Each structure stands twice: as C-alpha cells, then as structure tokens.
Amino acid sequence: MGIPDDPEALLDDAHASLLEAASHPAHSIRARCSFHHAATQASDVLLRPESTATQRDHATRYLHQALAAGPYQDTTSGGHT
Numbered sequence: 001m002g003i004p005d006d007p008e009a010l011l012d013d014a015h016a017s018l019l020e021a022a023s024h025p026a027h028s029i030r031a032r033c034s035f036h037h038a039a040t041q042a043s044d045v046l047l048r049p050e051s052t053a054t055q056r057d058h059a060t061r062y063l064h065q066a067l068a069a070g071p072y073q074d075t076t077s078g079g080h081t
C-alpha cells in the first residue's frame with residue numbers, strides 16, 4: 001500500500017488510525033501515535049483545494065476526535081504536550 005495522496009484515501013487512512021488508536025490502551029505510545037497520524041491525515045484533507053465540502057466535514061470530525069483523545073492531551077503534566 002502506498003502513501004495516500006487524495007482526499008478520500010487520506011480520510012480512509014485517518015479513520016483507520018482512529019480505530020487503531022482505540023484498540024490500544026489509553027495514553028499508550030501506540031494510541032498516541034495513531035491519534036497523531038489521524039490528525040495529520042485529516043488536516044491534510046482540510047488544506048487540499050480539491051477536497052469537497054463533505055470531505056472537509058468528515059476531516060473536521062476526525063480531527064476533533066483525534067485532538068480530543070490524542071497525544072495533545074497530556075494528563076500527567078496538567079497541560080498540553
């Protein structure tokens with residue numbers, strides 16, 4: 001499988017990464033990496049001029065999910081990482 005390079009493939013990859021993150025223990029390195037990857041892919045969709053409004057809506061939802069639960073929420077230090 002190659003690197004996703006169109007909005008639909010990026011969305012599929014972001015969704016798969018969110019599912020992958022959920023399969024790992026909360027706050028584990030693997031979960032954090034998967035959430036980070038999902039956020040990156042979703043952000044890419046948002047920035048691409050060829051993305052449709054529907055694709056941007058999905059990307060926004062995935063980005064919010066990744067940011068809400070992902071590596072950016074550091075509960076051990078009391079703040080963001």
